[in-house]
Amino acid sequence: MLLLTPGPTPVPEAVRLAMGEPTIHHRTPEFEEIFEETRELLKKIFGMDEVLMLASSGTGAMEASILNLCEKKALVVNAGKFGERFGKICDAYNIAYKELKYNWDTPCSVEDVKKALNDDKDIDTICIQVCESAGGLRHPVEEIAKVAKEINKDIKIIADGITAVGVEKINTTNIDALISGSQKAFMLPPGLSMIGLSRDALAKIEKSSTGYYFNLAIELKNQKKNTTAWTAPTTLIIGLKAVLKMIEKDGIEKLYADTALRAKSSREALKALGLKIFPKTPANSMSAVLDDDAAKIRKILKDKYGVNIAGGQEHVKTTLFRINHMGIFEGYETPWTLNAIELALDELGRRKYDGTANRVFCEQQYKAKQ
Numbered sequence: 001m002l003l004l005t006p007g008p009t010p011v012p013e014a015v016r017l018a019m020g021e022p023t024i025h026h027r028t029p030e031f032e033e034i035f036e037e038t039r040e041l042l043k044k045i046f047g048m049d050e051v052l053m054l055a056s057s058g059t060g061a062m063e064a065s066i067l068n069l070c071e072k073k074a075l076v077v078n079a080g081k082f083g084e085r086f087g088k089i090c091d092a093y094n095i096a097y098k099e100l101k102y103n104w105d106t107p108c109s110v111e112d113v114k115k116a117l118n119d120d121k122d123i124d125t126i127c128i129q130v131c132e133s134a135g136g137l138r139h140p141v142e143e144i145a146k147v148a149k150e151i152n153k154d155i156k157i158i159a160d161g162i163t164a165v166g167v168e169k170i171n172t173t174n175i176d177a178l179i180s181g182s183q184k185a186f187m188l189p190p191g192l193s194m195i196g197l198s199r200d201a202l203a204k205i206e207k208s209s210t211g212y213y214f215n216l217a218i219e220l221k222n223q224k225k226n227t228t229a230w231t232a233p234t235t236l237i238i239g240l241k242a243v244l245k246m247i248e249k250d251g252i253e254k255l256y257a258d259t260a261l262r263a264k265s266s267r268e269a270l271k272a273l274g275l276k277i278f279p280k281t282p283a284n285s286m287s288a289v290l291d292d293d294a295a296k297i298r299k300i301l302k303d304k305y306g307v308n309i310a311g312g313q314e315h316v317k318t319t320l321f322r323i324n325h326m327g328i329f330e331g332y333e334t335p336w337t338l339n340a341i342e343l344a345l346d347e348l349g350r351r352k353y354d355g356t357a358n359r360v361f362c363e364q365q366y367k368a369k370q
């Protein structure tokens with residue numbers, strides 16, 4: 001079965017092999033060397049002063065970032081399940097927050113953020129997704145972060161980049177915490193999260209931090225010495241090093257370019273089939289299509305063509321499908337999937353099959369390579 005869900009993503013063979021080696025102890029020079037190398041490679045990809053690795057899924061890093069950076073009140077952007085989650089974390093810790101709520105296809109407006117910050121001087125943190133995976137929506141995070149810092153230079157910007165880091169180059173100039181997770185663009189099994197931190201965030205954490213397991217001051221002190229506060233997820237970090245080495249071989253810029261082209265080619269092919277791209281500002285991590293037959297299309301893909309794509313959640317559970325573009329792909333995987341969608345549309349009596357999806361996808365690919 002081809003796994004084309006926007007997380008988890010398939011783990012490349014070389015990475016699985018690296019993780020198949022016998023377990024090593026985490027307090028050894030051998031592991032510290034792996035940890036150090038991984039840290040340095042991560043800092044390059046994040047483009048930030050510091051990157052911490054945590055043994056948790058992505059949500060743990062979201063929780064850690066809020067706990068360690070927000071002092072008074074957060075501004076939470078909610079345009080989907082993951083934005084909503086930031087609010088739920090605040091609720092769990094009785095942290096005050098104001099929510100900016102949008103339809104799942106609509107990006108956060110810079111003006112709304114400006115207004116919220118000018119209206120409420122208690123807001124000291126903004127929590128937002130770079131890509132809101134519920135609808136494959138790209139928020140204008142860099143612009144929001146820039147404007148927010150113009151209003152209040154001490155405000156902290158927490159950007160959930162779980163489906164953006166490793167997908168595209170993110171301008172981190174005004175971002176204080178950039179969150180990622182292992183099972184999306186990093187092509188690893190779930191269980192490891194990462195947080196890139198700015199100099200301002202590091203200063204705040206060193207001055208005051210809270211929590212125990214997710215106390216970032218304790219992690220920072222340890223990880224600077226190439227070890228972790230608690231038992232490290234050694235296998236995943238060994239896998240991460242293998243992934244980062246793999247990416248480094250052809251260069252991260254090539255991965256960004258390939259992903260962007262795969263996303264664009266897919267969108268063009270889907271549109272040529274008469275399908276509707278859901279978000280107003282699509283991210284490159286996935287293609288999300290709104291369609292009444294989404295559930296039926298997914299079922300045909302799974303039963304007949306051996307492809308697993310994701311559905312939607314909540315109110316778009318049966319009317320959305322999402323195709324992953326994150327990671328390193330074999331050339332045939334995406335066109336195979338798009339072709340299967342075209343065949344499914346024929347089976348549903350929607351449109352006669354004529355090879356349009358594959359043709360348009362390939363045209364886009366070849367055009368870019370000329």
Ligand SMILES: *Cc1c(COP(=O)(O)O)cnc(C)c1O
Binds near residue numbers: 007082163
């Ligand atoms: C997957 C994802 C998460 C994290 O979910 P976990 O299940 O905790 O790994 C958070 N934010 C976004 C945008 C995601 O896509």
